[in-house]
Amino acid sequence: MAPQLDAIVVGAGFGGLGAAIELDRLGLREFVILEREDDLGGTWYVNRYPGLAVDIASVTYSYSFEPNPYWSRLFAPGEELKKYADHVADKYDLRGRMRFGTVVEGAHWDAGNEQWVVAIAGGDTLTARYLLTATGFLSQPYTPPFPGIESFAGKIIHTTAWDDDYDLTDRRAAIIGTGATAVQLVPEVAAKVAALTVFQRTPIWVVPKVDAPIPGVVQGLFAKVPLTQKAARLANTAMLEALMVLGVLHYAQAKPLNTAAAALAKAHLFAQVRDRRTRAALTPHYDFGCKRPTFSNTYFKTFNQPHVRLETNSIDHIESDGIVTADGHKTEIDTLLLATGFNLWDVNFPAIEIIGRDGVNLGKFWRENRFQAYEGITVPKFPNFLSLNSPYSYSGLSYFTTIEAQMKHMGRLFTELFRRGERTFEVTERANAEFLDRVTDKLGSSVFYGGDCATARSYYFNQHGEAALLRPTSTASAHREAVSFPLDDYTYGRTA
Incomplete structure (x- = not known):
């Protein structure tokens, strides 16, 4: 057959x-x-x-x-x-x-x-x-089995199933998770909601994002002379290799490079977050590269805003109108955003x-x-x-x-x-x-x-x-x- x-x-x-x-x-x-x-x-x-x-x-x-x-x-x-x-x-x-x-x-x-x-x-x-x-x-989204999540009466959105029709304006929202997705999402949500609480289990290493629009003249150059784009690709790949292969995979031989990357991230955090206790909470206590690092120029700044709060206590359970942490504190919300990653x-x-x-x-x-x-x-x-x-x-x-x-x-x-x-x-x-x-x-x-x-x-x-x-x-x-x-x-x- x-x-x-x-x-x-x-x-x-x-x-x-x-x-x-x-x-x-x-x-x-x-x-x-x-x-x-x-x-x-x-x-x-x-x-x-x-x-x-x-x-x-x-x-x-x-x-x-x-x-x-x-x-x-x-x-x-x-x-x-x-x-x-x-x-x-x-x-x-x-x-x-x-x-x-x-x-x-x-x-x-x-x-x-x-x-x-x-x-x-x-x-x-x-x-x-x-x-x-x-x-x-x-490819397999993960939602932690928080006790009581099925009783939540508000809106629940996982980042892999975003509801474009849901208006975040003036909502009292919570974001669970502080991985690479949350680093992108938090500043955007904070700009719309009335109150935002970010529940962090593990802080993430974040380094400055060297980002900017690519001018039309450069796009034209890439299109007409492909070798120029190949050169840009090669240069960027070399930088990534230095970060990942040397600083992470060859940590024993290149520990100073790993230390320098962590120092850059800490300096970035210090320059962007005013409150000392918030900076301490956002500082990882593991070596750079143990968890995939990410880039952002806006994530840390968001925590300076008066309506944004960082919560580091573990979640005990979820009720119909809020999240209760292990210390007994309840955060009242009407919108729950899950940036809980993948399994x-x-x-x-x-x-x-x-x-x-x-x-x-x-x-x-x-x-x-x-x-x-x-x-x-x-x-x-x-x-x-x-x-x-x-x-x-x-x-x-x-x-x-x-x-x-x-x-x-x-x-x-x-x-x-x-x-x-x-x-x-x-x-x-x-x-x-x-x-x-x-x-x-x-x-x-x-x-x-x-x-x-x-x-x-x-x-x-x-x-x-x-x-x-x-x-x-x-x-x-x-x-x-x-x-x-x-x-x-x-x-x-x-x-x-």
């Missing part, structure tokens, strides 16, 4: 778009992209909260092979990222192969027919030779049930045998399967560096598969174990294990205390290995 399709891609965000472009390049043109939302773009379609913007400079946050010379700002607003995703889908003829509003319930490997069988909500199934999951790192390690790796060879459940395997993936993309006992958002895959600070490295890995792997005239591939146990040992060893000198991360509550760490998200190499190294990994790290055509 031949499969219906060459490949199935799950997810129509930038990861899925990149995977689809690479499939086309390889000649595997009979594929579909299944997306649970009503449109493409992934996080840039789902998230529409006020203040949404990319937190990596625009020249870096894009495909290197498809630059956009017309970003309006150094840090582009969210709607421009959505338009960029639309442009990519149209230029590379991908939209017609997308199925929106399609919820994938699970997939299993059919060894007898050497194909993946994908179950879709409603009872339909599809079969394909290859399965690629591109569900992203931040990575419990439900996102993987985001759907995937059953491989010999009935191995990927989620169960990862949780019982450590989170792992060879080169951040393939797993033993899962033939013809590519997981584009896997443990140890995130390279650098821009998601696009990860996407393009994985596209290159796909290109090398499938080219060898076709050269041999085979139809199946599977990474060997040996190669996977050696890669896991190597990245684990390299992470030993990172801030995650060498620094003080005890109070960070960072999504970098899984439930076993392992920082199993980031790949502890430079972007250049990740891309070099993607085109030079040993071809015998895979078996071809043998899946019994």
Whole structure:
């Protein structure tokens, strides 16, 4: 029984778009992209909260092979990222192969027919030779189980389901969460509401945001002389590498750089917040990089406003008209905004049930045998399967560096598969174990294990205390290995 399709891609965000472009390049043109939302773009379609913007400079946050010379700002607003995703889908003829509003319930490997069988909500199934999951790192919204939240009589909005029709003017609002999303959202909400309380569990490192409009003359230069935009991209990437790879991943060897980054953030906080006690509450007590830092010129200033209050006591329960903290204080509100982030390690790796060879459940395997993936993309006992958002895959600070490295890995792997005239591939146990040992060893000198991360509550760490998200190499190294990994790290055509 031949499969219906060459490949199935799950997810129509930038990861899925990149995977689809690479499939086309390889000649595997009979594929579909299944997306649970009503449109493409992934996080840039789902998230529409006020203040949404990319937190990596625009020249870096894009495909290197498809630059956009017309970003309006150094840090582009969210709607421009959505338009960029639309442009990519149209230029590379991908939209017609997308199925929106399609919820994938699970997939299993059919060894007898050497194909993946994908179950879709409603009872339909599809079969394909290859399965690629591109569900992203931040795709499963998280709402903490606050006691009494179901009794709240006011309006509740999660940042991933923003209600554009709800008027915040003169509301008494609370924002729960102080991660990167909240850093963007807090100043916008404060400008509209009558009273705002920000509930902080863990402070975040915030450094100045060197942001400004990109003049039309510069946009024109980027369009006419693409080399100039490439140079800007290279310069920005180098700065990100210095921050992430040296200061965070090579903390033991470059501790002064990490210390300098923390000093910059503290100076930024001191310059912007007048009240000493508020500054102290906003100061992290963990090392820079334990939790993803962010950029803002307005977040700290917001706490100088008389109608804005920072609450650091833990939430005990929620009542119909307010939030009660552990010290017994009640904050009366009519609007509850949840900037509580995403659940990575419990439900996102993987985001759907995937059953491989010999009935191995990927989620169960990862949780019982450590989170792992060879080169951040393939797993033993899962033939013809590519997981584009896997443990140890995130390279650098821009998601696009990860996407393009994985596209290159796909290109090398499938080219060898076709050269041999085979139809199946599977990474060997040996190669996977050696890669896991190597990245684990390299992470030993990172801030995650060498620094003080005890109070960070960072999504970098899984439930076993392992920082199993980031790949502890430079972007250049990740891309070099993607085109030079040993071809015998895979078996071809043998899946019994």
